[in-house]
Amino acid sequence: MSTGAVTRAIEVSIGDLAGPTFAAKAVRVALDGAGLAHARLQIGELTVFDRRWRDVEISCTAFRLEPSIIACDEGRLERPVALPIAFRHDASSGSTRIAVSPGGEERWTVEASGSDTRRVVVRAEAAAAARVHLLFPDLPVRIGGGVVDGTLRVEIPDTGDMQVDGEMRVRAGAFADAAGLHAGEGIVGRAALHAQGRGESWRWHSEEEWSQGEVFWSPVYSKAGFRLTAEGRFDAQTIEVANATLSMDDVGEIRASATIDRQSQEIVRASVETGELAVTPLYTRFLQPALAQTALGELRTEGRLRASMRWQNGKLTQAALDLEDVSAEDLRGRFALFGVYASLPWQAGGRTEGRIGMSGAEVQRLPLGAVGTFLDIRPEEVFIDDFAVPVLSGLLTLNDLHLRREADGIAWGVRAALTPVPLAEMLAHFGLPAMQGTLSGEIPLVRYAQSTLAVDGALTIRVFDGTVKVTDLVVDSPLGLAPRMSADLEAHNLDLALVTRAYSFGDITGRLDARIADLVLSDWKPVRFDARLASSPGDYPRRISQTAVENISALGGAGAAVAVQRSVLRFFESFGYSKLGISCRLREGVCRMGGIEDTPQGFMIVKGGGVPAINVLGYNRDVGWDELLTRLRRVIDSNVTPTIQ
Amino acid sequence: MRVFRASIESAFIAVILSVMIGFVASGSARAQANLDIDTPAIRSLTASMQQRHAQLLPYYTSGAVGVSRDGLVALHNANAVPLAQRAQVNAIIAAENQDRLALYREIARANGHPEWEADIRAKFGERWVAKAQSGWWVQDARGAWRRK
Known part of the structure; x- marks a missing residue:
């Protein structure tokens, strides 16, 4: 002044x-x-x-x-x-206008006019989205960027309903929380809202579109391509959302409605129902990133699904899942399901009937045929009608399959039987040498609970014209990273000719009994057992070929085989024997070996009988298990002649 | 423990070994137990963890992933990772932690003392933190993150 x-x-x-x-x-x-x-x-x-x-x-x-x-x-x-x-x-005129220009092109204006009916218009041009923090300082995420253009019109009559109309567009939007678990970048979208009412009582409808950008909302990552429309009403008692529809570009539509009690914050009733959703984008967009590094992380998928859920008074009362022509194929060839269809309705207080099936499947490239069955679905458990899975030319019958929900996961049980499958057919699928005989068996009862699979009774496999019985079979975390299996095995009367021919071990004619007690596998590899293989008692032809003698000897290291080759015995193609047997007690990676009887220098594996007769002796009592496997593989690979070092 | 000797230069394996040795030596009663810890499952778990270590390394360095005090790894700052990769980082962490939990369980089981699992996990937790490289984020006893 x-x-x-x-x-x-x-x-x-x-x-x-x-x-x-x-x-x-x-x-x-x-x-x-x-x-x-x-x-x-x-x-x-x-x-x-x-x-x-x-x-x-x-x-x-x-x-x-x-x-x-x-x-x-x-x-x-x-x-x-x-x-x-x-x-x-x-x-x-009763009009008021306020304009704020914080800088750049950003401009906010508020205009109020009218007397009987007041009209207030708020306009934002090129506004910084971060200004929302001025109004809402406690948002869970920080707005890091974004430009907003929008208009909000409010009409306030002296009497009658207020009208609110809002429209806004966002570009280059970005937000994040401190840990980065909820964040979005490059967001482009628009939202529109219309509401009408007074006091606590309002009707509204809204429309949102997210057209560009990406969001990570742990654990889900998604790119843009969503539209949401919804309408509803709210008053002092309830919030009601009706006809909410979420459309995802390539996936499909989800419709929802809900009524929420404002006092108790409880869902009075709600429903979510999908239209027909495409499985491929659902998997690649939402599931695959979270399933990376699991067995389900690399799938080729196709098909369609529908799902629905209903709640009443805060509790789930109904749910349903329908699958149509769904396929999921592991790109590493470990498993595949083709043409899966299912109708799985569930009710909180009742029983429903469902059905499920598929046109085929593969497990480790072993093809399984078409399957279809019905389900009796109850609130906490499911009983599945008996069905049969074609396995090559055989049939695996599954009886009394039953699943139950327990506090720590799903428990299930099943009985099974396999009608004879030619071994040659099955082995060919795994690229293994052909083998005569058939595979068949019965599984009395398999139970799975608390990540442990247990077989009650004896699992019987008929193979090599004899039987193999597996008892006390328990698998701890069979699908986990450190599966551990324990069992006792007993084999009776196996045709040695079939066994030895199958493994190119050199022919042995006779019958074999085996007992593997206290077997423990860690990650499907043996870490402990007491095994004893011996010729079965009884009257039957017993011959052992020169090759088999050499191979058995080679398993024990050098020694006996060399002796055979140097002696006159090398001119015979086969020998008679009266007994053969070998035992191995595996502890801490070392196999403590034995035979049918001890000798001053070692143990006897083959005891001669008939003409010409031959005794095969073992000398090394302790052999490393890995070393033994290497020798066995070498013997089988070399097919005829063992390598003698 | 034979199997570890071949690749002992790996710091990763050194941690596992030192915990095992430390654990055996830590109590005389336990030292008397027959520790048969070289099981195929331990071998396959450590192999899987070793393979994943290369994927985790850049995330340790950037601070996205930290070494938590409970013998596991945890997301420390996802903002260090592009949005599109964050779900995958979560998946890697989940897979690593599954391996680690299975490893602690298997070591206890292989020792014939499943009840040691918690102790073994705690010991591993201390060692992972102690062996973390400087610049990595580790969690202290109270759960607070600090940069080594």
Whole structure:
């Protein structure tokens, strides 16, 4: 203020002002300067939409105070933040306009007009999305970027319903929380809202579209391509969402509705129902990233599914899953399911009938045929009608399959039987040498609970014209990373000719009994057992070929075989024997070997009988298990001649 | 333990070995137990963990993944990873932790003392933290993250 000029100053205390969306307490205006054109507006406490600021101050260098107009065309918000601001109030028309230009192209305007019906229009142009934190400081995520254009129109009549219409577009939106578990980048989208009502009672509908960008909302990552429309109403008691429809570009539609009690925050009733969803994008977009590094992480999928769920008073009352022509094929060839169809309805308080089936499957490339059966679905368990899976030319029958939900997961049980499958057919599928005989068997009862698979009774396999019985079979975490299996095995009357021919071991004619007690496998490899293989008692032809003698000897290291080759015995193709037997007690990677009887130097594996007769002796009592396997593989691979070092 | 000798230069294996030795030596009653810890399952678990270690290494370095105090790994700061890869980092962490839990269980089981699992896990937890490279994020006893 220059000295000499006429100086006047006015300070007015206005008190409190209030509108539908704001309240200002302790409002004071101070005017000074030439023509009182310099104004300072102070608000002790300003509340807008429940958000409160203290000590707000606006200064104005070109203030006009006329009978019907109060205007500040070049004002400045000084506190709590510094921003250019302009406002004009026309008392004759009752209109007010406030404009804020924080910088750049960003501009906010608020216009209020009308008397009987007040109209308020809030417009944002090129607004920084981060400003939402001014209104909502406690959001779980920080808005890191984004430009918003939007309009909000509110009509407030003296009587009747209020109308709210909002429309906004976001571009280059970005948000993240501190841990990075909820974040979005490059977001482009729009949202529109219409609401009508008064007091606590409102009807609304809204439409949102997310057209570009990506979001990670742990554990789901997704790219844009969603549209959501919804409508509903809310009052003092309930929030009701009706006809919410979420459309995903390539996946399909999900429809939902819900009624929520506002006091108890409980779901009174709700339903979610999908349209026909495409399995391929559902898998690649939502499931695959989370399933990476598991057995289900590399699948080729196809097919369609539908799912629905209903809740009543906070509890799930109904659910259903329908699959149509779904296939899932492991790209590493470990397993595959083809043409799966299913109709699986579930009810909290009743029984339903479902059906399930498939056109085929593969396990380790072993093809399984078409299967179909019905299910008796109850609230906590499922009984599955007996069915049969074609396995090559045989049939695996599954009886009394039954699943039950328990506190620590799903428990199940099943009985099974396999009708004879030619071994040659099965082995050919695994690229193994052909073998005569058939494979068949019965599995009395398999139970699975608490990640342990146990077989009750004896699992019987008929193979090599004899029987193999497996008892006390237990597998701990069969699908886990460290499966551990224990069992006792007993084999009776196996045709040695079939066994030895199958493994190219060199022919032995006779019958074999075997007992492997206390067998423990870790990761499907033996770590412990007491095994004893011996010729069966009884009367039958017993011959052992030169090759087999050499191979048996080679298993024990060098020694006996060399002796055979050096002696006159090398001119015979086969020998008679009266007994043969070998034992191995595996502990800590070492096989403690024995034979049918001990000799001064070692143990006897083959005891001669008939003409010409031959005894095969073993000398090394302790052989490393890995070394033994290597020798066995070498013997089988070399087919005829063992390598003698 | 024969199987470990061939690749002992790996710091990773060194941790496993040192815990096993440390554990055996830690109590005389336990030292008397016949520790048959070289099982095929332990071999396949350590092989799988070793293979994954190469995938985890850049995430340890960037601070995305940290060594938690409970013998596992945990997401420390996902913001260090592009959005599209974050679900996969979660999957790698889940797979690693599954392996680790299976390993602790298998070591206890192979010792014939499944009830040692918690102790074995705690010992491993200490060693993983102690052996973490400088610059990696580790969790202290109270659960707070610090940069080594």
